[in-house]
Amino acid sequence: MITIRNFADSDYMALCELDAPMFSGMGGPVLFRHIQELFGDLFFVAEFEGKLIGYILGGVHLEDTTKGKLIRIGVCPGFQRKECGTKLTAALFERMKGLGIETVHLTVAEANVPALSFYKKIGFVQKEERENYFYPDISRLVLEKKL
Numbered sequence: 001m002i003t004i005r006n007f008a009d010s011d012y013m014a015l016c017e018l019d020a021p022m023f024s025g026m027g028g029p030v031l032f033r034h035i036q037e038l039f040g041d042l043f044f045v046a047e048f049e050g051k052l053i054g055y056i057l058g059g060v061h062l063e064d065t066t067k068g069k070l071i072r073i074g075v076c077p078g079f080q081r082k083e084c085g086t087k088l089t090a091a092l093f094e095r096m097k098g099l100g101i102e103t104v105h106l107t108v109a110e111a112n113v114p115a116l117s118f119y120k121k122i123g124f125v126q127k128e129e130r131e132n133y134f135y136p137d138i139s140r141l142v143l144e145k146k147l
Helices: 009-019 028-041 084-098 113-121
Strands: 004-007 041-049 049-062 065-076 103-108 124-129 140-146
Touching: 004 084, 009 028, 009 049, 028 041, 028 049, 028 065, 028 084, 041 084, 049 084, 065 084, 103 113, 113 140
Parallel strands: 065 103
Antiparallel strands: 004 041, 041 049, 049 065, 103 140, 124 140
16 A cells, blocks of 8 residues: 655655656755755655655745645656555645645646646646746746646
8 A cells, every 4th residue: 555644854865766767867865855944844755565656845936825836756667657646746735735825836848748647637737838947948848736
């Protein structure tokens, strides 16, 4: 059975190992520490039989605390399409609602068809496409969901 809980400091090393093959070169170890410090209540991990199999990072916009962001979600390939991502997002969105967040947005590469399909399945809609969002010459789609 997959269980979802808040990230704990003791998860850090296992989470870095889990993340490395999924998001190579995208700053996971540094990102995790920053999210832990800034938005620890919006940082969840998924476990199966005591082993980390996924995580989700959320945040709140400082200029408008009714807006949240799904920063990153990562699920081990063997647990994708097995409700892990759905459980992680449900936990994040429930916590966000409790904080008064009304809208959540995220960005995703247009070529990431599996992620786009998942986000649309859980209620996100595309709002715009932004050129040069993270890197030169690479656009991102901005998706949004009302909670």
